[in-house]
Amino acid sequence: MTSPLLKVTNLKKAYGAIQAVGGVSFEVMPGEIFGVIGPNGSGKTTMFNSVLGQITPDAGTIELKGKTITGLSPLELSRRGVGRTFQTLQVFGKMTVRDNLIVAAQEHHGSMLSRMFAPGDSGLGAKADALIDQFRIRHVADSLAGTLSYGQQKLVDIAMAFMAEPDLVLLDEPCAGVNPSLVGGISSLLKELNKTRKGSFVVIEHNMDFVMDLCHRIMVMVEGRVMAIGTPAEIRANKQVLDAYLGN
Ligand SMILES: Nc1ncnc2c1ncn2[C@@H]1O[C@H](COP(=O)(O)OP(=O)(O)OP(=O)(O)O)[C@@H](O)[C@H]1O
Ligand SMILES: [Mg+2]
Structure with missing residues (x-):
């Protein structure tokens, strides 16, 4: 079993x-x-x-x-x-879709110190791009999330939960x-x-x-x-x- x-x-x-x-x-x-x-x-x-x-x-x-x-x-x-999405949207409207994904992962990515000294975005950009493709939101990846339709923001919100794998x-x-x-x-x-x-x-x-x-x-x-x-x-x-x- x-x-x-x-x-x-x-x-x-x-x-x-x-x-x-x-x-x-x-x-x-x-x-x-x-x-x-x-x-x-x-x-x-x-x-x-x-x-x-x-x-x-x-x-x-x-x-x-x-x-x-x-x-x-x-x-x-x-x-x-363990990840989650909320009943209400948690997307930052004034950030791009791609940055929303990266920030979602950074919340869970080691201590503040290790983040400050990590080289570049330590692979988070690549992870974000993989999810952007999987979620078929490439065409809006550089748009401010707040300009997307509610349904598209919901997709971004779900994608954010997957950044921490x-x-x-x-x-x-x-x-x-x-x-x-x-x-x-x-x-x-x-x-x-x-x-x-x-x-x-x-x-x-x-x-x-x-x-x-x-x-x-x-x-x-x-x-x-x-x-x-x-x-x-x-x-x-x-x-x-x-x-x-x-x-x-
Ligand atoms: N923070 C809170 N303070 C007081 N009562 C609360 C609180 N959160 C939920 N409740 C009450 O607890 C009960 C369950 O609420 P809950 O939000 O878990 O239901 P739900 O099944 O998610 O409903 P919905 O389908 O509307 O989202 C309800 O009676 C609600 O009013
Ligand atoms: Mg509920």
């Missing part, structure tokens, strides 16, 4: 009287694209932020490749191969606000990155066609709890899920 890349056990986080995450457990296997769906306010982002060290969970353990990572800082997690990337609503014509492109890009970079992903998304087409398995969260985990076909056929969420 392969051991899980990410293992979350009994994760809990409350905000006052609101139990945002109420005891969530799941495993993500190496190479897996794992979807997370659920109504607004069901605790998806809170779960992400707990896994990613952005907030401290009240209870639960998080393991990466068998090692406990509960409570580690986002920077430490990044060094251990993560084993696991958590993406919070990569299709939110993106023109429907670009959604298929994001999906095929993630499939390609999953293959070529052996990346594992956890993807929160409300776009059901996207999730069902992209993910190997899907977790349904409702009111801070796991309602179901299964393949897209199993989730589609789950009566409880249909009643609570999917069947309108």
Whole structure:
């Protein structure tokens, strides 16, 4: 049996009287694209932020490749191969696309001192260029990111997460606000990155066609709890899920 890349056990986080995450457990296997769906306010982002060290969970353990990572800082997690994208864009509008990528990597690239004395951009430019080609954004690489369409900025945002060469990337609503014509492109890009970079992903998304087409398995969260985990076909056929969420 392969051991899980990410293992979350009994994760809990409350905000006052609101139990945002109420005891969530799941495993993500190496190479897996794992979807997370659920109504607004069901605790998806809170779960992400707990896994990613952005907030401290009240209870639960998080393991990466068998090692406990509960409570580690986002920077430490990044060094251990965990990347993320946020529900809202994190792109610097007044910098070029290429510089956005380079700066995203520098955040995680050794100490301030080692960065000051590193020769040139120590290979980051080449890494950025490889991603620019893979993301098919070469034609805008030297444009200020703020001049791009929202969908294109979203692509840049996703590319930034890959600069640190993560084993696991958590993406919070990569299709939110993106023109429907670009959604298929994001999906095929993630499939390609999953293959070529052996990346594992956890993807929160409300776009059901996207999730069902992209993910190997899907977790349904409702009111801070796991309602179901299964393949897209199993989730589609789950009566409880249909009643609570999917069947309108
Ligand atoms: N910083 C916070 N302070 C207080 N309450 C919060 C905070 N963050 C989230 N909550 C509450 O926790 C619950 C879960 O929110 P969360 O953002 O995790 O949901 P979500 O599933 O990501 O929703 P969406 O699909 O709308 O992004 C909600 O009731 C929300 O109002
Ligand atoms: Mg959210």
